[in-house]
Structure formats: structure tokens, C-alpha cells
Amino acid sequence: MNNRSWKRAFLTLAGVFAVFVIGLFFGLALRRPLPEQHALQPTRVQTRDDHRTPAGHARPLPEAADGSFAEVAEAALPVVVEVSVVEVVEQRSPRSLFDFFFGPRNQAPHDQGRQFERPGLGSGVIVRRNADTVYVLTNNHVVGDAREIEVGLYDGRRYQAQLVGGDPRTDLAVLQFSTAQDVPVAQLGDSDALRVGDWVLAVGNPFGFESTVTSGIVSATGRRPRQAGAGLPELTDFIQTDAAINPGNSGGALVNMAGEIVGINTWIVGSRTGGSVGLGFAIPMGQAVDAIDQFIERGRIVYGWLGVSIAEASSDSLPTLAQDLGVVDDNGALIVNVYRDSPAARDGIRPGDFVTRIGGSSIENAVDLQRAVGRLAPGEQTEFRVIRDGQQRTLTVTVEERAAEEVIARDTNLWPGMTVVPLDDDIRERADMAAAVSGAVVVAVQRQSPAGAAGLRPGDVVTHANGTDIGGARDFYRAAAEASDTLELRVARNGAGLTVEIEALQ
Numbered sequence: 001m002n003n004r005s006w007k008r009a010f011l012t013l014a015g016v017f018a019v020f021v022i023g024l025f026f027g028l029a030l031r032r033p034l035p036e037q038h039a040l041q042p043t044r045v046q047t048r049d050d051h052r053t054p055a056g057h058a059r060p061l062p063e064a065a066d067g068s069f070a071e072v073a074e075a076a077l078p079v080v081v082e083v084s085v086v087e088v089v090e091q092r093s094p095r096s097l098f099d100f101f102f103g104p105r106n107q108a109p110h111d112q113g114r115q116f117e118r119p120g121l122g123s124g125v126i127v128r129r130n131a132d133t134v135y136v137l138t139n140n141h142v143v144g145d146a147r148e149i150e151v152g153l154y155d156g157r158r159y160q161a162q163l164v165g166g167d168p169r170t171d172l173a174v175l176q177f178s179t180a181q182d183v184p185v186a187q188l189g190d191s192d193a194l195r196v197g198d199w200v201l202a203v204g205n206p207f208g209f210e211s212t213v214t215s216g217i218v219s220a221t222g223r224r225p226r227q228a229g230a231g232l233p234e235l236t237d238f239i240q241t242d243a244a245i246n247p248g249n250s251g252g253a254l255v256n257m258a259g260e261i262v263g264i265n266t267w268i269v270g271s272r273t274g275g276s277v278g279l280g281f282a283i284p285m286g287q288a289v290d291a292i293d294q295f296i297e298r299g300r301i302v303y304g305w306l307g308v309s310i311a312e313a314s315s316d317s318l319p320t321l322a323q324d325l326g327v328v329d330d331n332g333a334l335i336v337n338v339y340r341d342s343p344a345a346r347d348g349i350r351p352g353d354f355v356t357r358i359g360g361s362s363i364e365n366a367v368d369l370q371r372a373v374g375r376l377a378p379g380e381q382t383e384f385r386v387i388r389d390g391q392q393r394t395l396t397v398t399v400e401e402r403a404a405e406e407v408i409a410r411d412t413n414l415w416p417g418m419t420v421v422p423l424d425d426d427i428r429e430r431a432d433m434a435a436a437v438s439g440a441v442v443v444a445v446q447r448q449s450p451a452g453a454a455g456l457r458p459g460d461v462v463t464h465a466n467g468t469d470i471g472g473a474r475d476f477y478r479a480a481a482e483a484s485d486t487l488e489l490r491v492a493r494n495g496a497g498l499t500v501e502i503e504a505l506q
Helices: 003-020 070-079 097-102 289-298 319-324 366-375 405-409 425-431 450-454 473-482
Strands: 080-091 114-130 133-138 146-152 158-167 172-178 199-204 212-223 238-241 253-255 261-270 276-284 308-311 333-339 354-358 381-388 391-398 418-422 440-445 461-465 486-493 496-503
Touching: 070 080, 070 199, 070 212, 070 253, 080 133, 114 146, 114 199, 114 261, 114 289, 133 158, 133 289, 146 172, 158 289, 172 289, 199 238, 199 261, 212 276, 238 261, 308 366, 319 418, 319 473, 333 366, 333 418, 354 366, 418 473, 440 473, 450 496, 461 473
Parallel strands: none
Antiparallel strands: 080 114, 080 146, 114 133, 133 172, 146 158, 158 172, 199 212, 199 253, 212 238, 238 276, 253 261, 261 276, 308 333, 333 354, 354 381, 381 391, 418 440, 440 461, 461 486, 486 496
């Protein structure tokens, strides 16, 4: 096999596979979003009826008439607040030329920086009141690292606020402040009832211009960042609107024509100057109400944790993978790795299992699996329907509470710690490999894992595992699942053969 041909073939394969690998390591830390530029990973929840307009009950909020949205704006403006924050950031001191050439003149590290305060500005929505305590919903990226928080009401009153809880996975946060005075509380609408073409208003404080109202329509519902071309995590279905949303609108309201809050404005696809180009995205209120309840009750959002890494086996992206797994309908998510001592490992989920249903929810893709697992209550028994070796099985799984992201990121015992796809005729032809060669191609390796520690590389072709011929991905995952602590692989790499032993980490 020509090395250059194989490298070219592998780069093509890796590019295809990268399109559909989603959330490859289930539980790694996610980057913190920036205002109006990044969105995080909400799980789909049900809107509570006690915070919505009951069906069939008229509200005393007139809809837009005669081309004016004035009365709708008047209903929404008082419940949207300005959120001013001060965060402390550290700036490293520049290294002097003397220290560069001759070393530091004392033992103090040269890169110790100075701290300074940086102001920030966003928006929020008053969503609840309990006695003298008022709760404000906003984006986590607005307030997550703030030392001081102040909210400014529409009528000019200002209050010091405290962070009740924030969650980077949903990019939602709840603040509280105290007052005995009257404060308006938002009416939360049914975001699921929105239709493409419905009029909506965006209310917030763009660029510090408080209480700004812009109008537009619902451009799309169920929009994922990939479809919007933003290259963002795909764990929420956003409302897309062409109502102008700009920096400072984060945490502000998306309002329907009944004056109800149906979304929290979160991010935009901006122009070169950072302004709106008519591509704004809001977290649906139906995905935020449960978060509000959990923040107020617990100060945090509790997620279920399964302990796996996942991918899709889409026949559109890589036709031979679904076929090799014995999957006829490729709606579902592929388990590619399992954390040792995780709920998945204890309850019988194995690498190579293809999950099609969790409880009463059908699983169409890897995103659905992440959402469904996140919604499960820790300690709750749930049936998982999987396809294994072409046969359907039902497993009863009890998930645990998801640990902090940094804790999960430190867990290196992900078995086996690699992702493979079948070696098919197209790959053989591109890599100038003989037709008789069979195996599974490594397309991803988790560095801090048994496979990573053993030196496996993307592009390796696994031909044998524990003495068994590997004809494709299904054979490899079966061997990995049946191995107790050690997996001995015969690997073809750049035309040479070698033996690699994967051992479970302690």
C-alpha cells in the first residue's frame, strides 16, 4: 500500500466521519459561550402549565393591530431587565527583556498577572416572585463569572442581585433580588405553538441601549446550530428569528403577539462588526421552565449520566457502518465506548450497541440520546432498547447523577477509547489496498484512554482482536465488549503490521 495514497484516503474518511460524530466523549467539559456567539446544550423539558397561559383562556393583552406592536411591547417591556455585571479577570504581566535573557531576578514567577475589573452587560426576564424574592432568568454566559450583579428595571429602579444558579450546558442562569415593592412578572408562553412566519418581538439592551424592541418573524423552529452554520454544539433546538438581536440582548425576551415570553435570546450569526444580520437564535421557553424550577429548588440542574461516548451510524454519511452493524433503520445512536464502573457498564450496555429507544422516547440520533439521558432522574430505572449483532434487546438501566464536567474529563477509563468504522471497497481503492484485506479502520482515539495509552492512531486498520479475525466494526466492538481487561490487536499501519495491547486503566 502506498503511504501517500493511504493518508489521502484516511483524510477523506476522517472528514466524512467528523460530519456525523456528535458529542464523541459523553461528558467532557464544554467551552464557555460568548454573548450572542455561542450556545450551550439544553435538554428538552416540558413546560409547566402553572406558568403558561391556559388553553382557551383569553388574556387581556391585545395582539398587534393596524401594523403596530405598541401594546404588545408595552406588555413585555416592564418584565425585561438590564443585567449589569462586574467580573474580575487576570492579565499576565509582560516578561522584561532582562528576565528573558538572564532569567528572573527573584523567585517570584514572572507571569504573575494583575487583576482588574471588567464590566459587562446583558438582559434578563422576571419570571417568578416568592414573597419579597424576585427571580430573573438570563443566560449563564452573562453572569457566570460575575463578582457583582445589578439588575435595572424598566421604571428605573435598580437592585443588587445574587446568582441562584447557572448551568453552562444549557447557557441558562437564574438571579434573585429582594424588594417589598410591586414588580411585574412575565407571562410565559407556549414555545411549541410557534409557527414559521409568526410575528415576534425581541426585547433587551443591545449595546447598552436599554429597553430596545425589534420585530421580525419566526424564521425557523427546531433549528440546531449545525443547520445555522455556526459550528456550535447541537444539544438544543433553537427558535430562529430575523428580529434584530445584538450584543447586550443575551438573556432578553422573545415575545409572541400575546405579549408572552416564548424564548430567551441567546446567540447570533453576526456581521464583521458583531451586529445583527437577521440570524438570531433563542432558547425556547419550553426548554427553560424546568431549569427555572431546578435552580430555585436546588441551585443547579441535575442531569442523568449513563457513562458512554456516542456517534451516529447514518447511512447517508457512511453507508457501510449501519449495514455492518446489522441496523436496517439507522435512526438511533451508536455506543462506541463505555466508562468502566459506569451505569452503562454495570447494566449491560456494550460498545457497539445501537440505541433506538429510551423509556417512552424514540431515539433518532446521538443528540436525542444525550437529551433523553439528561432528563432521566438519578436512581430511576429505565428500559433501553438496543440493537446488538442485528438483534433487538431490552436492557434495564439505572442512571446516576452527572458529576461536574471537570470530574468527568479526568476519568480516563473509557473502554476501549477508540472509534472504528468498517474497511470497505471505497477505502481500499483510495488507499490502494488489496481486496482481500478486511478489518476496521480507527477514525478517532481518546488520548487519555486505554487505546490512547497503547499508542493507537487514527488511520490504523485493526485486522485481529484477541486472536479473532476482524471483518468490520461489528466484529471489533464485539471483541471489545467481550474482553475483560485486555485487548490484543493486530494492526496494519502504513503498510506494516504490528501488535498493540490495550489494557484497562486502574
